[in-house]
Each structure stands twice: as C-alpha cells, then as structure tokens.
Amino acid sequence: MNDVVLGLEAVRKIYPGTPPVHALDGVDLEIRRGELVAVVGPSGSGKSTLLHIMGTLDRATDGKVTVAGYDVSDLGDRKLSALRAHKIGFVFQQFFLLAGESALDNVADGLLYTGMALGKRRELATEALDRVGLADRRHHLATKLSGGERQRVAIARAVVGRPDIVLADEPTGNLDSRSGADIVALIEELNREGTTIAVITHDREIADAFPRQVHLRDGKIEATTRPRP
Amino acid sequence: MHTLGWPAVLASLSLVGLVVALAWWLRLGIEREIVLAAARAAAQLLAVGIVFTAIFGSSSAMLWAALWVTGMVIVATVVVRRRVGMPLPHLTAVTASTVAGATAVSLAVTFGFGVIDLDAVSLVVVGGITVGNAVPSAVLGAKQATVLCRDGWGQIEALLALGFGPGQIVRFMAPRAARSAIVPQVERTKVVGLIALPGAMTGLLLAGVAPVDAVIIQLLVMYLVLGTATLCIVVVVVTIVRAAVTVDLRAADWVRPGART
Ligand SMILES: Nc1ncnc2c1ncn2[C@@H]1O[C@H](COP(=O)(O)OP(=O)(O)OP(=O)(O)O)[C@@H](O)[C@H]1O
Ligand SMILES: [Mg+2]
Numbered sequence: 001m002n003d004v005v006l007g008l009e010a011v012r013k014i015y016p017g018t019p020p021v022h023a024l025d026g027v028d029l030e031i032r033r034g035e036l037v038a039v040v041g042p043s044g045s046g047k048s049t050l051l052h053i054m055g056t057l058d059r060a061t062d063g064k065v066t067v068a069g070y071d072v073s074d075l076g077d078r079k080l081s082a083l084r085a086h087k088i089g090f091v092f093q094q095f096f097l098l099a100g101e102s103a104l105d106n107v108a109d110g111l112l113y114t115g116m117a118l119g120k121r122r123e124l125a126t127e128a129l130d131r132v133g134l135a136d137r138r139h140h141l142a143t144k145l146s147g148g149e150r151q152r153v154a155i156a157r158a159v160v161g162r163p164d165i166v167l168a169d170e171p172t173g174n175l176d177s178r179s180g181a182d183i184v185a186l187i188e189e190l191n192r193e194g195t196t197i198a199v200i201t202h203d204r205e206i207a208d209a210f211p212r213q214v215h216l217r218d219g220k221i222e223a224t225t226r227p228r229p
Numbered sequence: 230m231h232t233l234g235w236p237a238v239l240a241s242l243s244l245v246g247l248v249v250a251l252a253w254w255l256r257l258g259i260e261r262e263i264v265l266a267a268a269r270a271a272a273q274l275l276a277v278g279i280v281f282t283a284i285f286g287s288s289s290a291m292l293w294a295a296l297w298v299t300g301m302v303i304v305a306t307v308v309v310r311r312r313v314g315m316p317l318p319h320l321t322a323v324t325a326s327t328v329a330g331a332t333a334v335s336l337a338v339t340f341g342f343g344v345i346d347l348d349a350v351s352l353v354v355v356g357g358i359t360v361g362n363a364v365p366s367a368v369l370g371a372k373q374a375t376v377l378c379r380d381g382w383g384q385i386e387a388l389l390a391l392g393f394g395p396g397q398i399v400r401f402m403a404p405r406a407a408r409s410a411i412v413p414q415v416e417r418t419k420v421v422g423l424i425a426l427p428g429a430m431t432g433l434l435l436a437g438v439a440p441v442d443a444v445i446i447q448l449l450v451m452y453l454v455l456g457t458a459t460l461c462i463v464v465v466v467v468t469i470v471r472a473a474v475t476v477d478l479r480a481a482d483w484v485r486p487g488a489r490t
Contacts, residue, residue: 058479081478092383092387157391
C-alpha cells in the first residue's frame with residue numbers, strides 16, 4: 001500500500017518580475033501517512049510558497065505535485081475543489097474565520113462542499129470543536145473569541161472533514177507563547193490520533209519537538225532530519 | 230430669459246477666489262488644483278455648449294442626441310476601466326452593458342410615460358443624468374471591491390482551501406463591498422428635500438415650473454438615479470470579486486500582496 005500522502009518531485013516556483021524570483025528551486029519531498037513535519041527556514045526561503053503549492057492554492061512552475069494519490073496538475077476545477085474539501089485541511093496564521101458566524105458554523109463551513117445537511121454538519125462540527133476543547137464556546141461569534149481560541153476553531157474547521165493532510169502556515173505566529181504552546185500541544189495530539197500534519201514555523205523549539213524537520217534555504221531543501229525508523 | 234451674462238459667472242468666481250486665498254493662506258497646497266478644476270470645468274462646459282448648439286440646431290438633432298448618449302456610455306465605461314487600473318475579465322463588457330441597460334430603462338420610463346416630451350434636448354439631459362450618476366457609483370464600487378479583495382486576500386484563499394468555488398466566494402465577499410458603496414447613495418436619497426435640493430428640481434423651479442410638477446419629475450429622476458447607481462455598484466462589485474479567483478481556482482495575481490503590476 002502506498003502510504004505517501006503528499007509528494008513533490010523537482011518542484012520549482014518562479015514568480016514573474018524583474019528579476020524573476022526563484023521561490024522554489026527543485027524541491028523533492030514526500031510526506032507519509034501519520035507524519036508530523038516541521039518546515040523551517042529563514043524568512044523568504046520559500047516556506048509559504050511550498051505550503052501553498054502543497055495545498056494546491058498555488059501552481060508550481062514545473063515539477064510534479066501529488067496529493068492523496070492525485071496528480072494536482074491533472075485536476076479540473078470540480079475535482080480540485082473536491083480535493084481541497086476532502087483531502088486537505090489548511091490552517092493560516094491569521095485564522096481567517098468568517099466574522100459574522102459562530103464558532104460552530106465556521107467549523108460547519110468546512111463541510112459545506114460535502115453536501116451534507118446543516119444538521120449533520122453541525123453535529124460533526126460540534127464533535128470537532130470538542131476535539132479542540134472548545135465545545136462550550138460553539139455558539140460564540142468567531143470575533144468574540146481570543147486569538148488562541150480562534151486558532152482552535154480554525155484547526156477544528158481544518159480537521160472536521162478528516163482530511164488526509166493538514167497544512168499549517170505559522171499557526172502560532174499571531175499568538176502569545178502560552179496560547180502558542182497550547183496550539184502546538186493540540187497539533188501533537190491530533191497527530192497522535194492519526195492526522196498527518198505539516199507545520200511551518202519560525203520557532204526552533206516547536207520545530208525541534210517535532211519528529212521530522214525539513215530545512216529550507218533559498219528555495220531548496222537544505223537538510224531533512226528524520227525520525228529513527 | 231434675460232440678463233444672462235458673463236458678469237454673473239465672474240461674480241460667482243469670487244467664492245472660488247476666496248477658497249484659493251484660504252488654501253494659500255493655510256498652505257493646503259491645493260490652490261493650483263482648485264484653479265485648474267475651475268478652469269477645466271469652464272472649458273468643458275463651453276465645449277459642451279458649443280456642441281449642443283450645433284446638435285440642437287441641426288436638422289437631424291435626434292440622431293445626434295442619440296449618438297451623444299451612446300458616446301457618454303462609452304466614456305463612462307472607459308472611465309470605470311481606467312479607475313480599476315488593470316485588465317479584469319469581462320469588466321468592460323459588463324460595465325458597458327449595465328450602464329447602457331440602466332440608461333435605456335431610464336429613457337424608456339421617462340419618455341414612455343410621457344413625463345417629459347421626447348426631443349433632442351431632453352434625451353441628452355435625461356441620458357446625462359443617468360450616466361453621470363452611474364459613473365461615480367461604479368467607480369466607488371470598483372474601488373471598494375478591489376480594496377476588499379486585496380485586504381481579504383487571505384480570506385479568499387481560506388475559502389478556496391475549503392473547496393469553495395467562485396460563486397460561493399462572491400456570496401461571502403461581495404456584500405460588504407457593495408454595501409459600503411451603496412450607503413452614500415442611500416444617505417443622499419434620505420436627506421433629499423431636507424438638506425439638499427436636488428438639481429433637477431432646482432432647475433425646474435428656477436425655470437418657473439409648478440412645485441408639484443417639479444417634485445414629480447424630481448422623484449422620478451431620483452428613483453432612476455438610485456436604481457442606476459445601485460445596479461452599477463452591484464454589477465461592478467460582483468464582476469471584480471469574481472475576477473479575484475482565477476479559472477483554475479486560485480487567488481488572482483492582482484489580489485496577492487506580492488503582486489507586481
Ligand atoms: N506573489 C509573489 N510575487 C512575487 N514574489 C513573491 C510572491 N510571493 C512570494 N514571493 C517571493 O518568494 C520568496 C519566498 O517567499 P515565501 O513567502 O514563500 O517565504 P517564507 O519562507 O514563507 O518567508 P516568511 O518566513 O517571511 O513568511 C520571497 O523572496 C518572496 O519575496
Ligand atoms: Mg511565510
């Protein structure tokens with residue numbers, strides 16, 4: 001059985017301009033089911049670009065990207081939407097919850113594409129909020145929650161559809177160290193429960209706590225620290 | 230008509246002169262702009278006056294008037310396009326057809342119900358009122374929508390990441406931009422008669438039309454303007470927000486923070 005959830009082969013990303021920016025310059029990477037990976041590197045090294053390409057939000061200039069066995073470049077827009085909705089969960093530094101909605105409905109939005117009835121979506125959303133420890137806040141407006149709580153809601157939204165992989169770009173970047181540590185603990189817990197997760201982080205301490213680190217520099221993978229087999 | 234003359238216009242310039250003096254005294258740095266704007270308005274209006282004299286005196290005045298209105302629609306489209314400042318899919322076609330459509334409805338209502346007799350002058354005037362109000366609204370809508378999409382870049386990506394398509398993204402993003410562009414128009418409508426005496430009515434009153442007739446015509450103009458403005462805003466906003474997502478379901482380059490234009 002092929003347990004590679006996400007694969008990059010010779011991926012390059014060039015942003016046009018004068019001069020063009022080679023944000024990624026030949027990246028090969030495989031992430032296997034159940035892994036917890038930290039992507040680290042200096043500012044401008046291409047981390048966000050890498051995560052966006054892994055999450056299909058950006059297109060590689062060339063190279064091959066596969067997610068859950070699908071070659072991303074082959075997908076039409078329906079399949080691409082379905083892949084994003086079912087296979088990939090995304091967590092952003094600035095949360096990006098919908099301001100006018102409750103925590104519960106924000107999480108339920110994560111299932112909108114499934115076509116499930118609202119009742120069923122809310123039921124699953126409640127479960128997901130429970131997983132992140134926010135079941136009692138589910139009726140609060142997203143805007144009324146603290147930063148750490150908002151990020152928990154965003155994580156619940158990312159995992160509610162049981163995606164094959166969760167991608168997080170600096171999920172603790174907008175949080176104080178205490179809530180940041182809570183989010184890291186939550187990520188580790190979700191991983192123990194079986195979720196595959198890749199996290200971009202500036203924080204050495206966070207990265208060192210993860211079993212595998214991918215070091216980016218100038219758009220290239222400089223080193224990979226792997227767990228002992 | 231009597232004692233219409235340049236001395237009166239020159240006298241009205243005295244207020245502008247006062248403003249220029251004030252601007253100079255307060256070092257606002259906009260004296261030049263005020264003078265230029267005043268001069269420009271004079272030049273444009275004079276030119277229009279000359280053209281109108283030719284049009285209305287011509288034997289095929291109606292044809293020329295119709296051409297004039299068409300020309301205004303084209304200019305309106307170009308202005309909106311230029312204010313957006315970047316080529317967006319469908320924007321030109323959508324703007325042109327919306328302005329044209331709204332103008333057609335306005336003309337049809339005004340002349341179809343015989344509110345005003347159809348002639349070259351009234352055609353140009355009613356067309357001008359509609360198009361003239363469509364442009365600032367469309368421009369404001371365009372501005373709000375582009376700002377919203379750029380500021381909301383991350384939000385758009387977050388929605389895309391959930392598997393949302395362009396239609397759903399428009400549903401989430403467009404209302405805010407549309408609302409903030411429509412509000413000034415609604416506010417203006419609310420204070421009509423209390424603070425602002427609208428242009429059509431003042432003109433009619435000055436020309437000696439009975440107040441009630443002036444009110445009817447003003448109401449008609451106002452509703453047409455409100456409808457035109459709102460329609461243009463909604464259509465432009467939706468078109469722009471739609472253009473924030475590419476056909477292959479990514480955030481368009483122009484909404485990205487690193488985008489270079
Ligand atoms: N839309 C864009 N257009 C042009 N250049 C871009 C664009 N997005 C990113 N870049 C450039 O690509 C390079 C990699 O950017 P990226 O955002 O991936 O870095 P990063 O490692 O995430 O940095 P940070 O830690 O500061 O978030 C940078 O040089 C950046 O300026
Ligand atoms: Mg980044």
